[in-house]
Amino acid sequence: xxxxxxxxxxxxxxxxxxxxxxxxxxxxxxxxxxxxxxxxxxxxxxxxxxxxxxxxxxxxxxxxxxxxxxxxxxxxxxxxxxxxxxxxxxxxxxxxxxxxxxxxxxxxxxxxxxxxxxxxxxxxxxxxxxxxxxxxxxxxxxxxxxxxxxxxxxxxxxxxxxxxxxxxxxxxxxxxxxxxxxxxxxxxxxxxxxxxxxxxxxxxxxxxxxxxxxxxxxxxxxxxxxxxxxxxxxxxxxxxxxxxxxxxxxxxxxxxxxxxxxxxxxxxxxxxxxxxxxxxxxxxxxxxxxxxxxxx
Amino acid sequence: xxxxxxxxxxxxxxxxxxxxxxxxxxxxxxxxxxxxxxxxxxxxxxxxxxxxxxxxxxxxxxxxxxxxxxxxxxxxxxxxxxxxxxxxxxxxxxxxxxxxxxxxxxxxxxxxxxxxxxxxxxxxxxxxxxxxxxxxxxxxxxxxxxxxxxxxxxxxxxxxxxxxxxxxxxxxxxxxxxxxxxxxxxxxxxxxxxxxxxxxxxxxxxxxxxxxxxxxxxxxxxxxxxxxxxxxxxxxxxxxxxxxxxxxxxxxxxxxxxxxxxxxxxxxxxxxxxxxxxxxxxxxxxxxxxxxxxxx
Numbered sequence: 001x002x003x004x005x006x007x008x009x010x011x012x013x014x015x016x017x018x019x020x021x022x023x024x025x026x027x028x029x030x031x032x033x034x035x036x037x038x039x040x041x042x043x044x045x046x047x048x049x050x051x052x053x054x055x056x057x058x059x060x061x062x063x064x065x066x067x068x069x070x071x072x073x074x075x076x077x078x079x080x081x082x083x084x085x086x087x088x089x090x091x092x093x094x095x096x097x098x099x100x101x102x103x104x105x106x107x108x109x110x111x112x113x114x115x116x117x118x119x120x121x122x123x124x125x126x127x128x129x130x131x132x133x134x135x136x137x138x139x140x141x142x143x144x145x146x147x148x149x150x151x152x153x154x155x156x157x158x159x160x161x162x163x164x165x166x167x168x169x170x171x172x173x174x175x176x177x178x179x180x181x182x183x184x185x186x187x188x189x190x191x192x193x194x195x196x197x198x199x200x201x202x203x204x205x206x207x208x209x210x211x212x213x214x215x216x217x218x219x220x221x222x223x224x225x226x227x228x229x230x231x232x233x234x235x236x237x238x239x240x241x242x243x244x245x246x247x248x249x250x251x252x253x254x255x256x257x258x259x260x261x262x263x264x265x266x267x268x269x270x271x272x273x274x275x276x277x278x279x280x281x282x283x284x285x286x287x288x289x290x291x292x293x294x295x296x
Numbered sequence: 297x298x299x300x301x302x303x304x305x306x307x308x309x310x311x312x313x314x315x316x317x318x319x320x321x322x323x324x325x326x327x328x329x330x331x332x333x334x335x336x337x338x339x340x341x342x343x344x345x346x347x348x349x350x351x352x353x354x355x356x357x358x359x360x361x362x363x364x365x366x367x368x369x370x371x372x373x374x375x376x377x378x379x380x381x382x383x384x385x386x387x388x389x390x391x392x393x394x395x396x397x398x399x400x401x402x403x404x405x406x407x408x409x410x411x412x413x414x415x416x417x418x419x420x421x422x423x424x425x426x427x428x429x430x431x432x433x434x435x436x437x438x439x440x441x442x443x444x445x446x447x448x449x450x451x452x453x454x455x456x457x458x459x460x461x462x463x464x465x466x467x468x469x470x471x472x473x474x475x476x477x478x479x480x481x482x483x484x485x486x487x488x489x490x491x492x493x494x495x496x497x498x499x500x501x502x503x504x505x506x507x508x509x510x511x512x513x514x515x516x517x518x519x520x521x522x523x524x525x526x527x528x529x530x531x532x533x534x535x536x537x538x539x540x541x542x543x544x545x546x547x548x549x550x551x552x553x554x555x556x557x558x559x560x561x562x563x564x565x566x567x568x569x570x571x572x573x574x575x576x577x578x579x580x581x582x583x584x585x586x587x588x589x590x591x592x
Contacts, residue, residue, distance in 0.1 A: 148514055190502055190511055191502065191511055192515070198494055201573075203580055204576060205551050206487065215483060218446070219487040219584065225522070226494070226521070226522055226525060229522060231582065234574035234575040242565050245562050258497055259552055266548065271535075271537075277496060277500050282496075284500075284502075285527050288515065
């Protein structure tokens, strides 16, 4: 029994880890007829075609979105506005335009600036998934399996567009939730942007420590895990910090205040209070892990 | 060709991850004749014997150290002084007494308080190894392979004692360095105690966030790695924070100042400066990983 796929012509702008994995997963699920890739580097796009991630490619976003019923913009946050400007006048009627940006407020601002009047098919989104690797070579079909995707529809977003975006992500194994962009940006500031800033900050601090070469020699497994996310792409994270600057600064100030309290407890030698914090943190983390495991 | 083992009678006080793994590794290396385990829990010690980690056991440190040529104290930092007091009058002449404590200044202070005059065989040490698990069930022979061990001999430590301690750790695959206790405590504050405080602090901060249940639902792999060390033993880490409080408070204040600077860059939207920090951190981390791999 042959069923018409969910998506006829999928256009991925930015065929990296996020966009490439989505394309692979949709193919594997039999959910798409054709995949057009678009980006700035012909070499990368050619590689994407060789790998079977896309069927065709072009470096021209206007051509890429022609006749596409689903457009997914997976470029760095700093490049969103430029892409929206380039595709604005070339979208098919009833095309869905969604994205994978790690912050939502800035993407919506950029879309408003580029589109003027937002199309009914515009549905901002964010798949909470990824590794510290990047590029189409790193992409894989299972990236989104059991992962969360947050959609932050705007008042202009049509129900049919939200529904189609949701179905796309569900087809690749993800669990979709909707919330406001502001709320998304606060939650992500706390759970993702803040830890990244802390990890980058720690490696940076230690590398300017007196005798720093030695410092790294004695760092062991705990340090490696803790700083794994400091191997993430610096440009992507710069863009995220800029795009989500208010919520992130808020999260940093909140954390810094707690750290000052922790420092005081250490200075005062308050063992009971320290143990309570550590025990509580261990319990919460274990509950969190159990929650994750329940879902697999 | 049968060679006399390095150690005739090894006494491990505190047969957990650290002590248990050392015993297993020394056996595997054919470096020890007999292993006596000592601790507070008969059930744990019985388990250690069943697992073949120790040959015999006792809950009495005085009996445990009798005729032992090598004594390794692997108890929590808060328990060191009590153990030193209990073994003080029962050590064999020319016994080496070493430890595995994560801070050295406090162990030396405790030893001076307990022994009065430190024995020539006293060699404070710290194997930089471990996982967030604990207990003899978690112990394994390869824990120390290619890991660093730091010895912090005191003026009273005899060369023969330092040499035997060094050989013991080298027999289980570790690389041994000597340095002052103060320097050790600074280095460990930076590379280990600080990251643990930061990870515990982050989980604690997020768990008191408004809508915290949701917060954890949207946390993904990066958060899990980053906070892995927040699953460490709260008692052990309380003791480390107390024992190394000066160096740790110094490291926390240093890091907090850097974090304030990072927060300002975020608030000001200084993309270039942020990218420079992130890029530098990624490069340093990658150099650090290459260093580790070279050694394996």
